[in-house]
Amino acid sequence: MLLPLLQRFPEQVRVSLFHTPNLRGLLRLLIPERFNETIGLQHIKVYLFDNSVVLSGANLSDSYFTNRQDRYVFLQDCPEIADFFTELVDAVGDVSLQLQGDDTVQVVEGMVHPYKGDRAAYCKAANKRVMDVINSARTRQQMLHAQTFHSNSLLTQEDAAATGDQRPAPDTWIYPLIQMKPFEIQIDEIVTETLLTEAERGTKVYLTTGYFNLTQAYMDLVLGTRAEYQILLASPEVNGFFGAKGVAGAIPAAYVHIERQFYSEVCSLGQQERVQLQEYWRRGWTFHAKGTWQPAGQRTAPMRDSRWVDQLAHLLAPVVLLPAW
Secondary structure, three states: OOOOHHHHHHOOOOOOOOOOOOEEEEHHHHOOHHHHHOOOOOOEEEEEEEOOOEEEOOOOOOOHHHOOOOOOOOOEOOOOHHHHHHHHHHHHHOOEEEOOOOOEEEOOOOOOOOOOHHHHHHHHHHHHHHHHHHHHHHHHHHHHHHHHOOOOOOOHOOOOHHHHOOOEEEEEEOOOOOOOOOOOOEEHHHHHHHHHOOOOOOOOOEEEEEOOOOOOOHHHHHOOOOOOOEEEEOOHHHOOOOOOOOHHHHHHHHHHHHHHHHHHHHHHHOOOOOOOOOOOOOOOOEEEEOEEOOOOOOOOOOHHHHHHHHHHHHOOOOOEEEOOO
16 A cells, blocks of 8 residues: 555655564464464554644544544644654664565664564664664753753743743643563553552542553552542443454453453452443444543642652653643
8 A cells, every 4th residue: 555655756755564573483474464463563653744743542544533432632833742753753663674665675774674583682773773762852851851840040931921032931741651562661661550559549540441451560550559540441342343253353252351350359349439440332433542541630649749750750761841832
């Protein structure tokens, strides 16, 4: 589908095909397509238009624009975010296979092949390429963080207007979280566990997922912390695999089984009031939204002063300061 674009506009189009290093050898030959996604895949969904960014849960297939409930985040006129994701996409592209005009693939010069080359060497090279982007963002973030919380050098909006500065003082932090476990990059996992761990009594956490398959660590945190949880997931009928042929058609039932096991544990601990599960259902629709929210005014205790922000600043890699909206 993309080959004609590449052939017609070779100077303007780059097609990079990510291949997980975990799918190789006999395993790669035996596991059929679609099922091989269980071994590993690239799942970033970001659309860049100059300085505007769309973070999406959606592929570009028809169903996502017609009858699928999903979530999207649109960040307008945010050059820092756009620059970060440009660098990230370039980095992931560099460690991927490059589609050629003759319908073959090649690796970037000097890069290890993801499934023909040495796995450890590939993962090490990929880690360095992606971490270079993250560390560069961290350096920029630390400078902004120091200006914001540890100096008086940042102008208020009134001061900026008085001095003719057209850009208002920043007031919003955005933390793009990266997770690439084969490359030993687990920022999203660390931060999610931190947020769930720090949620105090009285906090209400909303968690939604199209496919209920929380890791054991996340389930333990939900069951072991004091916050209230409202979990929204897809009912079997609105699961994207519902009605599929073959083994894939059993996937919704498998998620229901996991859900029932989890809820049984909730009940056995007497936590039905604190942890509630709801299933999304809408005739003819599918549900694919994923995320977690804590409403304003119900933050975790450490977030009520800048010290927790200091901790996050060192924990997270890319942190970008945005102007007031």
